[in-house]
Amino acid sequence: MNAVSIRPADEMRDLYRELILDHARNPRHFHKLDAATHTAEGINPLCGDKLRLYVAVDDNDVITAAAFEGxxxxxxxxxASLLTDLVTGLSKQQALDCFAEVTGRLTAPDEYESRDIGVNLDKIRALDGVRDYPSRVKCATLAWHALSSAVRGQSDTVSTE
Amino acid sequence: MSQPQAQARPDVADCRRDFPALDQQVSGHPLAYLDNAASSQQPQSVIDAVARYHREDHANVHRGVHTLSHRATEAFEGARDKLRDFINAASRNEIVLTSGTTEGINLVAQSYCRPRLGAGDEILITHLEHHSNIVPWQQVCEQTGASLVVAPINERGEVELDQFLGLLSEKTRFVAISHVSNALGTINPATDIIAAAKERGIPVLLDGAQAVPHMAVDVQALGCDFYAFSGHKMFGPTGTGVLYGRESLLDAMPPWQGGGDMILEVSFDGTTYNELPYKFEAGTPNISGVVGLGAAVDYLVDVGLDRIAGHEEQLLGYMTQRLGDLPDVRLIGTARNKASVQSFIVGDIHPHDLGTILDHQGVAIRTGHHCAMPVMDYFGVPGTARASLALYNTEGDVDQLVTAIEKAQRLFA
Incomplete structure (x- = not known):
């Protein structure tokens, strides 16, 4: 390997930040959730991404567990891994607020007006790099669409196309 | 096929300078365009022909008495003659101009197969096909009650000829196969398959989209009944294509769409259809695109299909060897008889991630399922990275690809 030529690949570090690579290599909550009360599948036909998201919601509308497989x-x-970390312990409404916040920021960063939803989204900012890669925004928002569909009780397959 | 100026070009890859789109930087790197199986770039002569047509000759074809309409018709029909020569069809009546391979296949499915097939009949395809050579036949099967039979492939991505021939039976009413696989580059044993089908009187369609830019095609020598291909994969404009059909078969087929240009006489009591090939060309065609496609044929003939095939064969060998030498790279599709394409997977890097990282280094490849999901299923992968060559590619493009893959491996290490 040629040490001198490593540098240009670092330009990609804005997209593939260490946090992203870590979660991609070792996804958290990466399993079926038997206790799930809501589930939805997300499909991105462009690149063949196929994820199933599970959430367990208690009687107080609080998400007690989240997981995914695919x-x-x-x-x-x-x-998806960051999502499952984040939404555990949130109310259904807060989870939907996160969905709006994340998809808004990634798909329409210029128009979307961020608002305080009382959830720390700092880690999710690691995804911001995709905004420079239009074909990859759908990859970043796929699990969030599945979350929205699952929490709303629409257990259908959602597609980013 | 004549190659009048073949001697004037010492090296096929010198053609690179004829393609203005290749002369640019992407992400600060020279563009290495290796996505030709999806769509090829256009030489200046094609761009000029289309521009000149728009600037000087545009009018509707086959209709007007005025000068521009006459010029447009001459340019359009002149391109049809070039295309007839290009694939050595017996008659210009056998050259139906379409929007592309997909339309050609759908035309045959709906106009030839649908009226003839019923329950118990079979259409035979292979596991290698592009979705456009699967779905139209599935639709005909739904409409008629016929069954779709799929011939298997082996781990190299080759159709098992013995098994294919074993699937031909008295039930088989139609055979549709790719001449060259878009996902893997496999060249199918078309002549053997056609000969066996002919013995049983079964018509054969070849999907030639991936063949025509890479090798000389002679439909009479092949003996196929239908041959469909696209303009934009052979250095012509998008939205153009050809369906070659044996004249006796086209004659017996009903029109596939109704409209202007496909009729001789219309009254409310009935309509007399136009003669071949116009019977299948309803509505105003893509005139400028076809003019450009004619220029693309001129270009290919000028460079010489045999020389192009030789250049690409050498380059494909180089690319396959360089990719195969990389650690942790799995080649998908290792047929003994191949053209232009190498699919591969790099470690556990998802093809889509690889595509983005390569793009960042000026390397354009296709990633995903390549509209051939059954092929991906066979190899147990969600998709592959695919590098596909054209006449203008060089060893330098391949080297740039390999360097970019090594960088992706370091990023994901």
């Missing part, structure tokens, strides 16, 4: 690119898997 296969996809590093961006979609890392995004």
């Amino acid at each position: 296969s996809g690119c590093a961006i979609s898997v890392a995004s």
Whole structure:
């Protein structure tokens, strides 16, 4: 390997940040959730990403557990992994607020007006790099669309196409 | 096929300078365009022909008495003659101009097969096909009650000829196969398959989309009944294509769409259809695109299909060897008889991630299922990375690809 030529690949570090690569290599909550009360599948036909998201919601509308399984690119898997970390302990409404916040920021960063939803989204900012890669935004938002569909009780398959 | 100026070009790859789109930087790197199986770039002569047509000659074809309409018709029909020569069809009546391979296959499915097939009949395809050579036959099967039979492939991505021939039976009413696989580059044993089908009187369609830019095609020598291909994979404009059909078969087929240009006489009591090939060309065609496609044929003939095939064979060998030498790279599709394409997987890097990282280094490849999901299923992968060559590619493009893959491996290490 040629040490001198490593540098240009570092330009990709804005997209493939260490946090993203870590979650892609070692996705959290990456399993079926038997206790799930809601589930939905997300499909991105462009690259073949296919994730199933599970959430368990208690009687107080609080998400007590979240998990996912399936296969996809590093961006979609890392995004799903970060999602499951984040939404555990949130109310259904807060989870939907997160969905609006994340998809708004990634798909329409210029128009979307961020608002305080009382959830720390700092880690999710690791996904911001996809905004420079229009074909990859759908990878980053796939699990979030599945979350929205699951929490709303629409257990259908959602597609980013 | 004549190659009048073949001697004037010492090296096929010198053709690179004829393609203005290749002369650019992407992400600060020279563009290495290796996505030709999806769509090829256009030489200046094609761009000029289309521009000149728009600037000087545009009018509707086959209709007007005025000068521009006459010029447009001459340019359009002139391209049809070039295309007839290009694939050595017996008659210009056998050259139906379409929007692309997909339309050609759908035309045959709906106009030839649908009226003839019923329950118990079979259409035979292979496991290698592009979705456009699967779905139209599935639709005909739904419409008629016929069954779709799929011939298997082996781990190299080759159709098992013995098994294919074993699937031909008195039930088989139609055979549709790719000449060259888009996902893997496998060249199918078309002549053997056609000969066996002919013995049983079964018509054969070849999907030639991936063949025509890479090798000389002679439909009479092949003996196929239908041959469909696209303009934009052979250096012509998008939205153009050809369906070659044996004249006796086309004659017996009903029109596939109704409209202007496909009729001789219309009254409310009935309509007399136009003669071949116009019977299948309803509505105003893609005139400028076809003019450009004619220029693309001129270009290919000028460079010489045999020389192109030789250049690409050498380059494919180089690319396959360089990719195969990389650690942790799995080659998908290792047929003994191949053209232009190498699919591969790099470790556990998802093809889509690889595509983005390569793009960042100026390397354009296709990633995903390549509209051939059954092929991906066979190899147990969600998709592959696919590098596909054209006449203008060089060893330098391949080297740039390999360097970019090594960088992706370091990023994901």
